[in-house]
Amino acid sequence: MSPRKSVVEALGTRSAILDRSVAIASAEGLEGLTIGRLAGELGMSKSGVLGHFGSKEALQLAVLDRAGEIFRAEVWEPALPAAPGLTRLRVLCESWVSYLERGVFPGGCFFVAAAHEFDGRKGAVRDAVEARFDTWRERLHKEAGRAVDAGDLPQGTDPGQLAFELLGLVMALNHAIQLHHDPQAPARARHAIRSRLGGTP
Known part of the structure; x- marks a missing residue:
């Protein structure tokens, strides 16, 4: 086996491990990842x-990176072509709601779940x-600040407060979908976002 082929295969194996790890951690938490379980499910040795x-810990950090790549592709990148400020904020929020509505991760928002799991810990x-x-x-x-500066949001709007509220809305949406299986939750979230940003996201 050539060195080049070995590197390519190693990268492919690492990617497969990360993909499976993201799926497990999304539903069961990062602490739900065990080397033995991954080895068994992927037909590999623990070593x-x-x-x-x-x-x-290095595996958990790598899984966070992979989940971040997926989140960026699903939520941030669709908003990049939009004009900065309010237009981009509306597109971003719609991508964010859609990401949860479509169940991109089996357990809902990967990072909301990880925050609940690790917010009281150190490390x-x-x-x-x-x-x-x-x-x-x-x-x-x-x-939000760009939208305020452009006059697209009411004068006196606090960008930090708006960011806080949007985070809270989407975390509430994740909760409603994952815990309550509420089919009306995405529509409610969109309504709340329109009420805060105006127009149609």
């Missing part, structure tokens, strides 16, 4: 799985979850 990451995984929420809040704040 083979561990060799790609080195430790369970690298908890810090990584917090950093992703901080980044997302900053993006919402930035687009």
Whole structure:
């Protein structure tokens, strides 16, 4: 086997491990990931799985990165072509609602679940979850600020408050879908977003 082929196959195996890990962690939490379970489900040895990451914590961090790539593709990238400010904020919110409505992750929003799991803990995984929420809040704040500066939102609108409210709305939507299986929840979330942003998301 050539070195090039070995690298390609190793990358493919790592990707398969991460894909399965994201699915498990979405529904059962990052602590639900075990090297033994992944090895059994993927037909690998424990050492083979561990060799790609080195430790369970490193695996969890890699899974967060993979989930972040999926979230970015589903929610952030569709909004990038939209004009900065209110238009982009509306498109972003619609992509965000759609991401939950379509069940992109089996257990709902990956990062809401991870936040509930790790918010009272210490360590690298908890810090990584917090950093992703901080980044997302900053993006919402930035687009809200642009909308205020352009006069597209009422004068005196606090971008930080608006970002806080939008985060709360979508977390409530995730809760309604996952816990209550409420088929009206996406429509309610869209209505709440229209009430806050105006127009049609």
